[in-house]
Amino acid sequence: MIGKLLSTDLLKMRRTGIWWVVFIGPVGLAAMQALNFGLRYDYLVQDRYASDPWAGLIGETGMFVPIAIYLAMTLLMAMIANIENRQNAWKQTLALPVRRSQVFASKFLACLIQLLVACVLLAASVAIVGLVLKFEGPVPIIDLLTLGAYPMLASLPMLGLMLWMTLTLRNQAIPISLGIAASLVSVFGASMPEIVPLAWPAVVLANGEAALRYSGFGIALFAVLYLLGSIHFSRKDVA
Amino acid sequence: MNEMMIETRNLTKKYKGTRAVDALNLAIPRGEIYGFLGPNGAGKTTTIRMLLGLIRPSSGVVQIFGQDLKRDRIKILRRVGSLVEYPSYYGHLNAVENLETIRRILNVPKTRIDEVLHTVGLTKDAKRHVKGYSLGMKQRLGIAAALLGSPELLILDEPTNGLDPSGILEIRELIKKMPQEQGITVLVSSHLLSEIEQMASSVGIVNQGKMIFQDSISNLQRKAGSEIHIALSDAEAAMITVREQGCFARLDQGKLIFKGIDDGQIARLVSALVDARHSIYRVEERRKSLEDLFLTMTSGASGSASEIAAIGSGAPRGAGLRKEVAQ
Numbered sequence: 001m002i003g004k005l006l007s008t009d010l011l012k013m014r015r016t017g018i019w020w021v022v023f024i025g026p027v028g029l030a031a032m033q034a035l036n037f038g039l040r041y042d043y044l045v046q047d048r049y050a051s052d053p054w055a056g057l058i059g060e061t062g063m064f065v066p067i068a069i070y071l072a073m074t075l076l077m078a079m080i081a082n083i084e085n086r087q088n089a090w091k092q093t094l095a096l097p098v099r100r101s102q103v104f105a106s107k108f109l110a111c112l113i114q115l116l117v118a119c120v121l122l123a124a125s126v127a128i129v130g131l132v133l134k135f136e137g138p139v140p141i142i143d144l145l146t147l148g149a150y151p152m153l154a155s156l157p158m159l160g161l162m163l164w165m166t167l168t169l170r171n172q173a174i175p176i177s178l179g180i181a182a183s184l185v186s187v188f189g190a191s192m193p194e195i196v197p198l199a200w201p202a203v204v205l206a207n208g209e210a211a212l213r214y215s216g217f218g219i220a221l222f223a224v225l226y227l228l229g230s231i232h233f234s235r236k237d238v239a
Numbered sequence: 240m241n242e243m244m245i246e247t248r249n250l251t252k253k254y255k256g257t258r259a260v261d262a263l264n265l266a267i268p269r270g271e272i273y274g275f276l277g278p279n280g281a282g283k284t285t286t287i288r289m290l291l292g293l294i295r296p297s298s299g300v301v302q303i304f305g306q307d308l309k310r311d312r313i314k315i316l317r318r319v320g321s322l323v324e325y326p327s328y329y330g331h332l333n334a335v336e337n338l339e340t341i342r343r344i345l346n347v348p349k350t351r352i353d354e355v356l357h358t359v360g361l362t363k364d365a366k367r368h369v370k371g372y373s374l375g376m377k378q379r380l381g382i383a384a385a386l387l388g389s390p391e392l393l394i395l396d397e398p399t400n401g402l403d404p405s406g407i408l409e410i411r412e413l414i415k416k417m418p419q420e421q422g423i424t425v426l427v428s429s430h431l432l433s434e435i436e437q438m439a440s441s442v443g444i445v446n447q448g449k450m451i452f453q454d455s456i457s458n459l460q461r462k463a464g465s466e467i468h469i470a471l472s473d474a475e476a477a478m479i480t481v482r483e484q485g486c487f488a489r490l491d492q493g494k495l496i497f498k499g500i501d502d503g504q505i506a507r508l509v510s511a512l513v514d515a516r517h518s519i520y521r522v523e524e525r526r527k528s529l530e531d532l533f534l535t536m537t538s539g540a541s542g543s544a545s546e547i548a549a550i551g552s553g554a555p556r557g558a559g560l561r562k563e564v565a566q
Contacts, residue, residue, distance in 0.1 A: 001344075008340040015331045083329060092327035092384065095291040096344050097317040237294035 005098060005106035009080070013110070018079050022114045025072050026122035026148070033061050034129045045133065053135040058147055061126055065151050066186045066201035072118060073159045074179025076111050081166035090238050100234040108163055108226065115159075119148030146211070151201035153215035158182060158197075160225030168233055197221060242269045243305070244392050244424045245290065250299035252285050252448075259285045261448035262299070267426060267441075270418050274439030274456070275428035278537055282448040283428040284324055287396045290426075291321050303392065317345070320385030321394040325401070326377040330370030334361055334380055337369055338387055345388040355383040359413065375406035382413065393417060395427045399434060411438050432533045436460075446537040465526045467497040467505060472518040480515045484508055 013019070037044055037057060049056025084090050094100060123144035130139065158179070165175035182198060189202030200218055204211045245267040252260040260282040267273045277283050288294045290301055292312045301308040303315045329337055338352045356362050359379040364372070369380060378398060385393055395414070399407045415438050417423040429435050435442055435456075442459055444452040452459070471477055474493045481488050481495060484507060488495040497505075505522070512519060 004343050004346070008343045011336065011340055011343070012329055012332070014336065087328050087330060088325075089327040089329060091288070091291075091293055091323045092321075092341075092381075094293060095316060095319075095321045095323065096341065097313045097315075098344055099313065235295070238288070239294075 001098065002102050002105055002109070005102055006109050009106050009110045012083050013080070016079060016083060018076065018114065021072065021075055021079070022118050023121065025068055026118050027125050029061055029064055029068055029122060030125035030129050032064070033057060033126065034132070036060060037129065037133055041133070045135070052137070053133075054130055054137060054140050054143070057126060057130050057135070058140070058143055061122075062147060062151075062205040065122075065148060065205065066155065066189055067183045069115070069148075069152055069155045069201060070158055070179065070183035070186050072115065073111070073155065073162050074176060074183065076114055077107075077159070077162040077166045078172055078176050078179075080107055080111055081172065084167075085170075085172065088239075094238050101230050104163070104167065104230045104233045107167060108159075111159065111163070115152055116149075119145070119152055122148040147205075150204045150211045150215050154200035154204045154218040155186075156218045156222035157200075157225055160222040160229060164225060164229030164232065167229070168236055170239070243267065244269050244271075244303065245273075245426065246302045246305075247286075247290075248300045248302075250286065250289060250301060251297050252282075252289060252294065253297040258448050260289070260296075263445065263448070263450050264453075265443060265450070266453065267424065269424050270422065271441050272414065272418060272425045272427065272439045274435030274442040275426055275445065276432060276435050276442055276533070277428075277430065277445035279430050281430075281445045281537075283430075283445060284396055285448075286445070287321075287323060287394055287426075287428060290394060291319070291323065292316065293323070317388065318391045319394060320388060320390035320392070321396075322378075322381040322385045322398055323394075323396045325397075326374075326381035328369045328372075328377055328380060331368060333368055334365045334383075337380060338384060341384050341387055347388055351387055351389070355386045358386060359383045360409070375402050375409075378402060378406070378410065382410070389421075391423060393423050393425045395425065397428055397430070399429065399431075407434070414438050432530055444533070444536060451536050459532070463526060463532045464498070465524050467500060468521070468523050468525055469495045469497070469508070469512070469519065470521040470523075471495070471512060472520075477512055477515070477517050480511055480517070481508060484511050 037060075044056060044060075045053045049059075084093060093103065123141070126147065127139050127141075127144055162175055162179055165178070166172060169175060186198050186201065189199040190206060192199035192202075194200075194203050194214075197218070200214045204214045243266055245265055247263055247265040250260055250263040250265070251258060263282070263286060265286070275283055275286070285294070289296050290303065290308070292308055304318065306315055308315055329340065332340070334356060335352055338355065342349065342352060353362070356365050359382050361376065361379055361383060364376065369377065372380065378401075382395070382398065385395070398414070399410050402410065411434070414425055414427060417425050418440075427435070427439065439456050441455045442452070443450055469477075469488075470493065474490055474495055477495060478488060478490060484504075486497060486500060486504060486508060488497050490496075497508075500508075509519065509522060
């Protein structure tokens with residue numbers, strides 16, 4: 001059943017522009033770095049990161065990854081929820097023979113798939129920037145893939161919150177404002193204490209050894225929020 | 240005929256202390272078009288949402304197909320088609336895609352989409368984006384969606400709301416065909432009595448969350464009653480002739496008004512009046528309009544509960560239908 005639900009959710013996303021967000025986010029980040037490294041090639045590639053230009057490129061991109069992920073989670077979930085909220089289609093969807101928990105799960109999976117696609121796109125487009133700038137050495141495929149994936153896992157609590165709020169609240173302004181505020185604050189993640197979940201994606205990027213641990217924290221906190229959201233969604237009255 | 244498709248017992252929904260639906264007992268037999276009638280805000284939509292499991296009752300039981308909705312919700316909903324209030328749709332998709340989102344979940348063959356589009360007459364516009372549809376077309380798409388899974392029970396909440404007269408007629412004809420052609424039982428709600436009167440076979444009237452009348456439509460009409468008005472040259476003198484015939488008339492503006500007399504009595508009366516040299520101008524039947532009855536039943540239910548009870552207990556009981564009277 002979850003497969004059927006997911007396939008309908010993907011069908012409902014046709015012509016909504018959601019996939020453009022998935023595409024433009026990572027490609028935009030890479031384009032920004034192409035400009036950065038292209039304009040300051042002499043300083044960045046031949047001086048500052050001369051020993052390992054790939055690591056330099058990944059590091060510079062990484063500075064913008066947390067805010068991009070938070071924004072993506074907010075925007076994608078708002079768009080996914082909007083499909084059902086706009087014409088009040090919830091009453092139709094939930095009057096079908098489906099479990100509410102599965103409807104909730106399907107919305108989550110749809111968003112997760114989009115985030116994973118964005119991670120892969122980010123890896124690919126950053127690799128292309130490096131190759132075009134003729135960086136030496138082999139392409140660090142693992143580092144490129146984890147550039148998006150680890151911070152994404154560490155940011156999952158945000159997705160849990162967004163999932164909960166966008167799918168249960170009538171007023172979408174609340175989750176969207178909250179998501180944008182969190183995205184902006186996350187820029188200063190590196191200077192926040194590590195106990196604050198908003199700092200986790202930055203921690204993951206700055207400290208390779210802590211990456212798995214903080215990704216784990218992210219998943220754990222997400223699981224709690226997901227469960228609460230799912231229970232609330234399953235029990236609430238549909239107006 | 241006695242098999243109940245929908246049965247609720249003491250169904251109640253409280254919102255912050257006020258009872259939107261108050262101890263409602265619905266009984267809808269198979270094969271009926273059940274008109275669920277009440278003024279705006281009477282609790283019709285709340286009840287229908289509870290029937291579909293969209294909102295939880297504060298107390299009471301819903302049974303559909305004889306199964307408990309709480310326990311077998313998914314099994315029940317597979318056999319129910321619904322349209323709740325104004326239509327739900329995805330404006331950025333066309334009609335076929337809209338139905339496809341539902342078809343994948345119901346797991347019915349793709350040909351059903353063409354069939355239901357044909358049934359509601361949307362085949363020509365199937366490939367257009369739904370946001371460009373008129374309200375009537377959206378409403379018809381909603382009905383197509385409700386029919387997609389070949390349901391045994393169709394629950395339509397205000398399906399003709401906001402439609403123009405020709406749209407109303409189309410939807411009404413569509414609904415009337417269902418029990419005959421496909422054996423579907425229909426629950427249709429409306430705040431317009433005339434609407435219900437033209438399509439329903441039985442009716443439940445709800446006001447302020449309470450069921451105040453539940454019976455067949457013919458019993459409702461009978462209760463409304465009819466009067467025979469006879470206009471003639473000298474009404475006062477005619478009263479004597481009438482009394483000799485054993486009938487009792489009310490005099491009103493030079494007309495004699497009879498209540499509850501049959502055809503034979505009318506014929507005898509007229510010939511007696513003619514023999515008595517009265518000039519008869521007009522003999523007409525006047526129905527007390529159902530609107531009046533509806534208004535008496537629903538106006539100020541709090542103030543005149545006894546009056547409603549009196550109306551409710553006057554009519555003969557319909558076969559297989561329970562009648563509810565406000566206490």
